[in-house]
Amino acid sequence: MDKELENNNIIENKALIECKNVDVFYANQQALFGINLNIGEKEVTSLIGPSGCGKSTFLRCINRMNDVIDICRVEGSIKISNEDIYHPDIDVVELRSRIGMVFQKPNPFPKSVYDNVAYGPKLHGRILHKDDLDEKVEKSLERAGLWSEVKDRLSEPGTSLSGGQQQRLCIARAIAIDPSIILMDEPCSALDPIATAKIEELIDELKDNFTITIVTHSMQQAARVSQRTAFFHLGKLIEVGDTEKIFRSPDHEQTEAYVTGRYG
Amino acid sequence: MIIVLGLLSFTIAKQRALLYLQNNEPLRSMPVYHGLYVSLWAFLIPFFLIILFLTFKANYLNYLVTPYLSEETISLGSEEIMYVKNFLINNISNLNNLINSGFISEADSNSLIEKYQNSRLISFIFVIVLSIVLSFVSYRKLSVRFDARRRVESILKFIFFIFSTIAVLTTIGIILSLIFETLRFFSQVGFFDFVFGTHWSPQTAIREDQVGSSGSFGAIPLFTGTLLITAVAMSIAAPLGLYSAIFLSQYAKPKTRDFLKPILEILAGIPTVVYGFFAALTVGPFVRSCGEYIGLTVATESALAAGLVMGIMIIPYVSSLSDDVMTAVPLSLRDGSLALGATQAETVKKVIIPAALPGIVSALLLAISRAIGETMIVVMAAGLAANLTANPLSAVTTVTVQIVTLLVGDQEFDSAKTLAAFALGLMLFVITLALNVFAMIIVRRYRERYE
Numbered sequence: 001m002d003k004e005l006e007n008n009n010i011i012e013n014k015a016l017i018e019c020k021n022v023d024v025f026y027a028n029q030q031a032l033f034g035i036n037l038n039i040g041e042k043e044v045t046s047l048i049g050p051s052g053c054g055k056s057t058f059l060r061c062i063n064r065m066n067d068v069i070d071i072c073r074v075e076g077s078i079k080i081s082n083e084d085i086y087h088p089d090i091d092v093v094e095l096r097s098r099i100g101m102v103f104q105k106p107n108p109f110p111k112s113v114y115d116n117v118a119y120g121p122k123l124h125g126r127i128l129h130k131d132d133l134d135e136k137v138e139k140s141l142e143r144a145g146l147w148s149e150v151k152d153r154l155s156e157p158g159t160s161l162s163g164g165q166q167q168r169l170c171i172a173r174a175i176a177i178d179p180s181i182i183l184m185d186e187p188c189s190a191l192d193p194i195a196t197a198k199i200e201e202l203i204d205e206l207k208d209n210f211t212i213t214i215v216t217h218s219m220q221q222a223a224r225v226s227q228r229t230a231f232f233h234l235g236k237l238i239e240v241g242d243t244e245k246i247f248r249s250p251d252h253e254q255t256e257a258y259v260t261g262r263y264g
Numbered sequence: 265m266i267i268v269l270g271l272l273s274f275t276i277a278k279q280r281a282l283l284y285l286q287n288n289e290p291l292r293s294m295p296v297y298h299g300l301y302v303s304l305w306a307f308l309i310p311f312f313l314i315i316l317f318l319t320f321k322a323n324y325l326n327y328l329v330t331p332y333l334s335e336e337t338i339s340l341g342s343e344e345i346m347y348v349k350n351f352l353i354n355n356i357s358n359l360n361n362l363i364n365s366g367f368i369s370e371a372d373s374n375s376l377i378e379k380y381q382n383s384r385l386i387s388f389i390f391v392i393v394l395s396i397v398l399s400f401v402s403y404r405k406l407s408v409r410f411d412a413r414r415r416v417e418s419i420l421k422f423i424f425f426i427f428s429t430i431a432v433l434t435t436i437g438i439i440l441s442l443i444f445e446t447l448r449f450f451s452q453v454g455f456f457d458f459v460f461g462t463h464w465s466p467q468t469a470i471r472e473d474q475v476g477s478s479g480s481f482g483a484i485p486l487f488t489g490t491l492l493i494t495a496v497a498m499s500i501a502a503p504l505g506l507y508s509a510i511f512l513s514q515y516a517k518p519k520t521r522d523f524l525k526p527i528l529e530i531l532a533g534i535p536t537v538v539y540g541f542f543a544a545l546t547v548g549p550f551v552r553s554c555g556e557y558i559g560l561t562v563a564t565e566s567a568l569a570a571g572l573v574m575g576i577m578i579i580p581y582v583s584s585l586s587d588d589v590m591t592a593v594p595l596s597l598r599d600g601s602l603a604l605g606a607t608q609a610e611t612v613k614k615v616i617i618p619a620a621l622p623g624i625v626s627a628l629l630l631a632i633s634r635a636i637g638e639t640m641i642v643v644m645a646a647g648l649a650a651n652l653t654a655n656p657l658s659a660v661t662t663v664t665v666q667i668v669t670l671l672v673g674d675q676e677f678d679s680a681k682t683l684a685a686f687a688l689g690l691m692l693f694v695i696t697l698a699l700n701v702f703a704m705i706i707v708r709r710y711r712e713r714y715e
Binding site for chain 2: 063065068070093094095096097098099100101103105107109110111119120123124170173174177
């Protein structure tokens with residue numbers, strides 16, 4: 001009960017995403033237990049916790065990517081800008097077009113760099129002229145910090161880039177659909193430290209325009225990039241609060257044990 | 265017998281190696297390898313020897329019976345000699361038959377049979393002794409430090425090499441025989457008459473004065489027939505197969521897929537003869553009555569009927585393979601597209617199919633080569649008339665059907681008619697080969713671009 005209080009405490013009224021009593025089941029196995037978590041607008045929230053604690057599952061609830069999995073069932077309510085995204089009237093495809101997602105492993109499409117970024121805008125038909133599309137692609141790549149590296153290689157396949165570049169391409173691809181929210185599922189787990197540093201820098205810049213939720217296994221990363229941190233354990237949300245507080249003086253013993261590396 | 269010896273030597277050698285182990289001596293290879301090493305020697309060499317014996321048995325028997333031919337037989341000419349020789353060889357272990365035949369006297373019969381049985385006994389004993397000697401020699405080599413494992417590996421490597429060589433040589437042999445027979449054909453019929461001739465009526469005269477004695481061997485009508493039927497078949501199989509593959513791999517629930525896919529694959533297991541009479545008895549008349557209904561004249565045996573049924577037959581080749589490659593497209597790509605707000609259909613069209621295209625192309629080409637090579641359906645449903653036409657409603661014939669009709673009959677083997685079958689076969693082979701090479705080039709180019 002005190003958990004809920006904490007939640008409400010920390011989030012004033014600038015919460016963009018409000019989750020109430022979210023339960024997730026895979027067939028008969030419950031993966032998430034009554035998650036109450038609010039995510040603030042235009043800030044970075046990191047989800048940490050040991051493997052299998054349900055943080056990725058929770059992330060995938062936000063853009064309903066769990067719908068893809070047949071045996072997965074989501075209960076409770078998740079509201080984005082006060083709109084229940086699990087309401088039957090919600091168009092999932094439209095919902096996802098408002099939320100960008102970056103995956104664990106870079107997954108550029110087997111298309112050119114240009115087509116990778118143009119994929120979303122073309123799909124949603126918001127851009128009609130070739131010039132506008134060119135501009136959109138350039139701007140997205142620029143915001144992902146990739147433009148200078150790939151501006152001469154736009155027609156090369158996206159898969160020919162290095163791992164870090166591929167991941168930034170995927171971020172550019174997500175930005176290109178003008179989302180309000182970007183979800184990142186361990187975006188740096190397949191990257192080397194230098195590429196990781198670049199992505200972290202990028203996340204820091206992006207937070208001025210986007211609400212970012214990032215799942216990460218690296219505590220340092222969570223500490224570096226996020227304003228708020230939520231700690232998950234065994235499908236439960238143990239604690240959420242300002243990143244500084246979570247890492248300096250967490251309320252829960254479990255949280256402390258985890259962030260200090262004694263556990264998990 | 266040598267198998268028993270091989271097994272025996274395996275056990276003995278293994279026992280010896282186990283003995284080392286029991287004495288806590290540092291055995292270099294596992295006991296199994298000691299056993300294998302000895303038994304491979306005891307088994308393989310004699311085994312190859314037996315194969316060698318069997319290969320040359322016919323030559324040996326021929327040599328054996330030659331001195332026993334009576335002068336009377338020899339004077340009758342080569343055909344009679346062959347006949348008597350074959351009789352003797354076939355009855356070489358049956359004394360009564362030999363004597364009763366009258367080709368050979370009783371004393372000669374006895375000595376022939378004795379010689380034959382002696383040689384059998386000698387070769388048998390030779391093999392057994394060789395096996396024992398080899399196992400003994402290799403057994404002597406065993407010791408604690410003996411590296412049996414690596415030797416067994418190299419022996420096995422050699423065996424695998426032999427087998428792959430056999431496979432390759434067989435293929436080469438078939439192709440060579442095709443080429444030689446084709447060359448013989450072209451010595452009788454001009455190359456251009458064959459490849460560019462538009463009239464096919466493969467008759468050769470049995471008597472000099474026969475009417476219509478000069479046949480013509482223009483292969484164009486056959487190949488257009490093949491193309492026509494293949495085109496009809498692919499226009500059925502490609503969309504049906506591809507769309508069912510998309511459904512199976514992207515939309516169907518796992519349970520539905522597990523249920524539907526095997527059923528679809530059963531289509532590939534139906535004997536083509538069954539498809540053939542299905543085409544001839546059901547689809548052919550149906551197509552004709554449909555055609556008549558809208559005022560078209562349709563032959564009962566039409567390219568359309570055969571093509572339709574053939575298309576159904578090759579659906580599983582397209583669907584099953586395409587389904588496999590589409591399922592193999594990484595889930596992360598699909599998720600990436602869906603997360604960008606693409607619908608499932610958009611994802612399939614823009615991400616899944618491009619990513620799976622090399623596989624889909626090769627599935628289609630496999631189906632095409634299957635359709636080109638198909639015989640039975642066409643024999644039964646499309647007729648034998650070699651019409652040069654692009655009209656799918658008329659009767660046509662295909663290369664494979666003509667090969668069958670050329671070889672079924674009592675023509676002598678070196679007539680142009682029979683040899684034409686080889687020429688057709690070679691051309692068909694070249695075409696399917698070209699198709700496969702073409703497919704490989706497409707696939708490779710595509711891979712280079714996207715990987």
